[in-house]
Amino acid sequence: MIFPKIKVLHSHGWQYIPDLNDVTLTEEFRGRPELTVTEDMADVEAAAKLCPTGAISVAPFTLDLGRCLFCGECALRAPRNIRFTNDYKVGSTSREALVVTPETKQIDFHKELVRKEIPQLFSRSLKLRQVSAAGDASIEMELNATGNVNFDFGRYGVEFTASPRHSDGVVITGPISKNMAEPLEICYAAIPEPKITIVCGSEACSGGLFSQSKAIDRSFLQRHHVDLWLPGAPTHPMTFIDAVMNLIGKKQRQGNQ
Amino acid sequence: MHYYITNNTSTEAVAIKDIPEVEYATLYNDLKERLKQEQYHVAHYFATPDENRLMFYIVLLDDKEHQIMLARFAMEYYDDIALPSLTALHPALHPFEREITELYNVHFGSMPWDKPLRFAEARRNRNSTIDNYPFYTIEGESLHEVNVGPIHAGIIEPGAFRFICNGEKVLHLEIALGYQHRGVESEFTSTNNRLRQTLLAESIAGDSAIAHTSAFAAAIERLSDNAISDSLATERIVALELERMAMHIADTGALSMDVGYQLGQVACEALRTMTINTTQAWCGNRFGKGLIRPCGTNKPLTKEKVEMILSNVEQISRRYAEVSDDIQSSPTLLSRFEHCGIVPQNEMQRIGGVGMAARASGLLRDIRSSHPWGAYNTEPRHDSCTMHDGDVMSRLKVRCEEVQQSAQRIKSLLEGYTTSEKHLRPDYECNLKPSHLSFGLIEGWRGEICHVALTDDKGQISTYKIKEPSLHNWLALALAVRGEGISDFPICNKSFNLSYCGHDL
Numbered sequence: 216m217i218f219p220k221i222k223v224l225h226s227h228g229w230q231y232i233p234d235l236n237d238v239t240l241t242e243e244f245r246g247r248p249e250l251t252v253t254e255d256m257a258d259v260e261a262a263a264k265l266c267p268t269g270a271i272s273v274a275p276f277t278l279d280l281g282r283c284l285f286c287g288e289c290a291l292r293a294p295r296n297i298r299f300t301n302d303y304k305v306g307s308t309s310r311e312a313l314v315v316t317p318e319t320k321q322i323d324f325h326k327e328l329v330r331k332e333i334p335q336l337f338s339r340s341l342k343l344r345q346v347s348a349a350g351d352a353s354i355e356m357e358l359n360a361t362g363n364v365n366f367d368f369g370r371y372g373v374e375f376t377a378s379p380r381h382s383d384g385v386v387i388t389g390p391i392s393k394n395m396a397e398p399l400e401i402c403y404a405a406i407p408e409p410k411i412t413i414v415c416g417s418e419a420c421s422g423g424l425f426s427q428s429k430a431i432d433r434s435f436l437q438r439h440h441v442d443l444w445l446p447g448a449p450t451h452p453m454t455f456i457d458a459v460m461n462l463i464g465k466k467q468r469q470g471n472q
Numbered sequence: 473m474h475y476y477i478t479n480n481t482s483t484e485a486v487a488i489k490d491i492p493e494v495e496y497a498t499l500y501n502d503l504k505e506r507l508k509q510e511q512y513h514v515a516h517y518f519a520t521p522d523e524n525r526l527m528f529y530i531v532l533l534d535d536k537e538h539q540i541m542l543a544r545f546a547m548e549y550y551d552d553i554a555l556p557s558l559t560a561l562h563p564a565l566h567p568f569e570r571e572i573t574e575l576y577n578v579h580f581g582s583m584p585w586d587k588p589l590r591f592a593e594a595r596r597n598r599n600s601t602i603d604n605y606p607f608y609t610i611e612g613e614s615l616h617e618v619n620v621g622p623i624h625a626g627i628i629e630p631g632a633f634r635f636i637c638n639g640e641k642v643l644h645l646e647i648a649l650g651y652q653h654r655g656v657e658s659e660f661t662s663t664n665n666r667l668r669q670t671l672l673a674e675s676i677a678g679d680s681a682i683a684h685t686s687a688f689a690a691a692i693e694r695l696s697d698n699a700i701s702d703s704l705a706t707e708r709i710v711a712l713e714l715e716r717m718a719m720h721i722a723d724t725g726a727l728s729m730d731v732g733y734q735l736g737q738v739a740c741e742a743l744r745t746m747t748i749n750t751t752q753a754w755c756g757n758r759f760g761k762g763l764i765r766p767c768g769t770n771k772p773l774t775k776e777k778v779e780m781i782l783s784n785v786e787q788i789s790r791r792y793a794e795v796s797d798d799i800q801s802s803p804t805l806l807s808r809f810e811h812c813g814i815v816p817q818n819e820m821q822r823i824g825g826v827g828m829a830a831r832a833s834g835l836l837r838d839i840r841s842s843h844p845w846g847a848y849n850t851e852p853r854h855d856s857c858t859m860h861d862g863d864v865m866s867r868l869k870v871r872c873e874e875v876q877q878s879a880q881r882i883k884s885l886l887e888g889y890t891t892s893e894k895h896l897r898p899d900y901e902c903n904l905k906p907s908h909l910s911f912g913l914i915e916g917w918r919g920e921i922c923h924v925a926l927t928d929d930k931g932q933i934s935t936y937k938i939k940e941p942s943l944h945n946w947l948a949l950a951l952a953v954r955g956e957g958i959s960d961f962p963i964c965n966k967s968f969n970l971s972y973c974g975h976d977l
Contacts, residue, residue: 219798223739226791230742241749243756265900267668284671286762291770299756345627349654351973352629353678353759356722359627364738365745377625394591394602394651394976395630398622424672427662430593430655448761449678 231367236466238303238453245285245299246451248278250317258293265292268423280305280313280322280446281420304468306445306458313420313446324461324468332409333442334464337383340372341463343413344382344406346399349425350389354416354449358386361452368456371465379403384411384442387435390418390425396432403439413443413459416450423448473502475532475541480843483699485691485910488926491529491542496555499530499545507562510821511536513837515913515922517568519576520935524549526576531911531924535842542909547578554581564824567943590976591650594658607634608646614638618958622651629972633961640957645950652976660925660936666692666766666900669933673923674761676938677974682708682715683916684938684974685764687923690845690912692766695927696902700767703892705846706885707773710781711751711763713878716917717785718747719969720828720871720878721792726966727868728799731808739795743788750784753777765898772895778886789879796872809865813952813964816862823951824944827919829968832870833862839915847885854881867967906931918942918971940974 232238240246256273263271266289270282278289278297290297304321307313308328315322347355361368362375376382379402391399403410414436417423425431443462447454460466476491478484506512516531525546532541547553557580558565569580570589577596580586588595591602609617615638622630630651636644659672673688674681686708693700725740748758755763755771763771773781799805815825820833830837838856840848848854857873859866904927912923919941928934949968953961 216801216803219794219801220735223735223791223794223798226794227735227739227742230738230745241753241756243753245756245762265665265667267665267671284761285757286667286671287756287770288667346623347627347629347652349652349973349976350629351675351678352971353681353761355627355629356679357758360741360745363741363745365742375627389652390654392651392653392976393593394653395622397603398630398651402623418675424659424668424675425654428593428655428659430653448675448757449759451758 230364232365235366235368235456235460240301240303240451240453242301244301244303244451245287247280247300247302247305247322248290248315249298249300250276250278250315250319251296252276252317253295256296259296262289262292262297265289268417268421268426276317278315279421280315281310281417281444282423283446284417284423284448303451303453304457305447306443306454306461308443308462310420310441310444313444321468324458326461326467329462330409330442333411333462336409337411338463338465341384341459342374342376342382343384343386344379344402345375345386345388346395346402348387348389348395348399349392349431350416350418354388354447357449357452358388358415358455361455366452366456371460373459379405380407382406384413386413386415387419388415390422390428390431391433391435393430393432396435399435403435411442411462412439413445414441415445415455417446417448420444420446473498473543475543478540478542479538480540480839480845480913481849483694484697485694485905485908486542488907488909491544491909494543494545496545496547499543500556500558503558504561506532507564510835513824514564514568515540515920516924516937516939517565518924518937519572519578520926521549522546526578528572529909529924531922533843535836538843540843540911540913554579556581557583560584563822564944566947588650590653592653593655602648602650605648607648608644610636610644615643631972635958635961637958640959642953642956642958642961645953647946647950649946649972649975652973654973654977656977657936657938661933664932670765676977677940677971678759679719679971680715680916680918680921680974682711682760682764683914683921684923686712687912687914687921689764689766690914691910691923691925692904694910695904695908695925696767696899697905698767698899698902701892701895704769704895706889707769708764709847710773710882710885711754711760712914712916713881714747714751714781715760717788717875717878718744718751719917720875721747721788723966723969724795724799724868724871726969727809727864727963730962730966731805733799733802733805736795736799739791743792743795746784746788750781753780767899767902768896770898773889773891775891778889778891782883782886785879785882789876792875799868799872806865808963809868810863811861812864812960813956813967814861814863815948815952817860819951820862820948823947825948826944827915827941828870828874828917829867829945829948830919831856831858832866834858834860837920839913839920843913845913852884864963864967904931904933916941918969919945938977940971942970942975945970946975
């Protein structure tokens with residue numbers, strides 16, 4: 216009975232990422248795009264026409280990561296103009312900062328928008344309540360992964376709680392269905408002040424593919440202040456970890472990596 | 473009764489006019505008898521407006537003869553006649569009839585329970601909302617109710633569970649779903665942008681992105697007469713089996729967590745990470761989003777990627793075998809998993825259970841063996857793994873075996889595989905045949921996924937219907953917990969791990 220356990224333990228070894236500040240994802244990963252203006256923008260026009268969420272604008276040339284589902288088709292249509300890098304640091308306190316322009320070398324975090332009490336109160340312990348409002352399960356699994364043996368975000372005191380009453384904020388995933396609008400509001404009301412709101416995933420940021428659907432009700436976001444916008448389909452655990460560390464003052468986004 | 477007969481290897485869509493239009497009474501009498509036999513089950517049954525009529529389509533599967541049987545019937549759109557309900561005889565039709573009633577106000581006579589299926593935006597009865605849904609109740613001094621959800625304790629999708637308990641024991645569990653309703657099916661028809669439709673397919677259930685997109689791609693390829701190459705079909709199956717491995721390993725870890733077996737939990741978390749990172753190194757996304765595209769691919773396998781997949785899968789399969797050996801030799805785990813959450817085979821068949829949960833109950837429902845497509849259609853044929861007890865342990869054992877089967881399948885497909893750099897690119901512009909019905913039938917990791925697309929006379933998709941395996945299996949979960957202690961609910965739930973968004977659409 217004990218021998219099989221030793222075998223599992225031995226094969227398992229040490230799995231965790233030793234330094235969460237020093238992670239590079241595979242080259243295949245599609246993160247922050249780089250845009251280049253060329254004389255002939257016909258390829259970009261074709262890509263903009265194809266883009267399923269209308270994330271690309273041609274003049275001025277921008278790509279809104281809050282809408283982007285990172286399918287990468289535009290980079291195949293307009294390879295001279297759009298290139299996806301593996302930079303996962305794409306979260307920001309500002310919705311506008313998610314709009315990538317040809318000048319963008321990194322997504323600005325806009326530290327000045329962080330409310331003063333957030334790093335003061337939550338830098339050592341941040342408990343979050345997640346609410347899936349029509350998220351497609353992949354993003355929920357990625358948020359679960361932030362606490363798993365591999366990423367172990369719990370080492371910084373950031374964890375997810377069962378009850379909103381024990382939490383310091385809410386993480387919303389999904390485009391927010393009408394049927395979830397009321398439960399979300401009730402859950403948010405149960406969180407003690409001061410509380411933070413994190414919008415996780417491009418579908419949560421903009422509604423994504425469902426922004427025009429009649430089954431969606433996004434009025435919550437008009438009523439409440441959002442502290443963190445995280446693009447992705449789904450948001451990679453490292454995107455979440457990086458942005459939350461910036462939010463609670465554990466690190467400062469810098470350099471062009 | 474006459475059906476249009478096709479099968480899952482067919483590369484062609486079916487002209488709607490070729491599908492026999494029958495009287496409802498004929499269909500009713502035929503299904504009444506036919507569904508008593510295990511070899512038949514209904515993969516899809518839905519209604520859709522057709523000018524001033526309501527047209528009903530049924531997709532019946534014959535597992536023994538490997539046939540897909542199609543038929544349809546019509547009624548006047550505003551007819552107020554009650555069709556005799558098939559649910560009373562065959563509860564497997566319950567979710568289908570509930571959906572038809574919810575959307576079109578069609579009444580089925582002697583329908584045992586016409587509860588709204590998902591409180592869809594397009595429902596006819598606007599007074600019925602998810603927030604005022606009256607749960608089933610039982611009176612009695614010794615009984616109490618426990619409400620769970622819609623928001624659950626973990627990071628998981630929403631759904632409401634209402635338990636009626638006698639002491640610690642669950643007498644009855646009612647599950648109310650619909651919180652995740654996004655209007656997926658209507659989004660498919662509100663756009664002609666094929667890429668947008670592909671991404672919609674990827675988001676039906678994010679944990680089954682590869683399976684659902686494969687079903688969508690198959691439906692589109694049949695509608696556009698684009699038979700894909702053998703090598704592309706093979707690569708899709710490699711992706712599908714990687715998805716199955718990742719999710720079965722994730723569920724093994726989740727079950728381990730719920731019984732306090734931390735070693736199994738962390739080992740499985742690490743192994744799942746390795747599996748989905750393999751998919752990510754192939755296509756840039758851990759869930760395989762971007763990998764499956766209609767009529768071609770943007771991510772053909774290269775020699776390096778084949779080697780990377782083979783070596784990772786070899787390691788995952790070896791290490792996962794160690795975990796499953798440990799589980800099966802630990803009495804403390806077995807005492808939690810065995811004889812818990814039992815769904816007997818006859819119940820599973822009656823309610824239309826599919827996929828791995830059905831196989832754990834001894835009911836052989838596996839599209840890979842009953843309606844094989846692509847590489848499943850060549851030797852060696854897929855040998856489905858079935859158990860008999862229908863308890864949590866059986867569902868776990870099916871997972872343990874299927875991970876090894878998937879690893880073996882990937883190995884046999886990729887060893888000596890000649891990569892083909894000349895794969896066609898995806899085609900988002902191809903014309904679809906007008907007035908046709910097309911389908912995609914895939915065995916995802918949960919079970920049978922059936923997509924049906926109808927085109928109008930201009931070749932636009934006019935109806936898109938999705939059947940997720942969870943549609944039927946949610947009832948299996950409700951039956952599994954009857955008579956169990958309520959504290960065993962988490963392991964019963966995880967042993968099924970059903971999709972909320974795939975059900976609510």
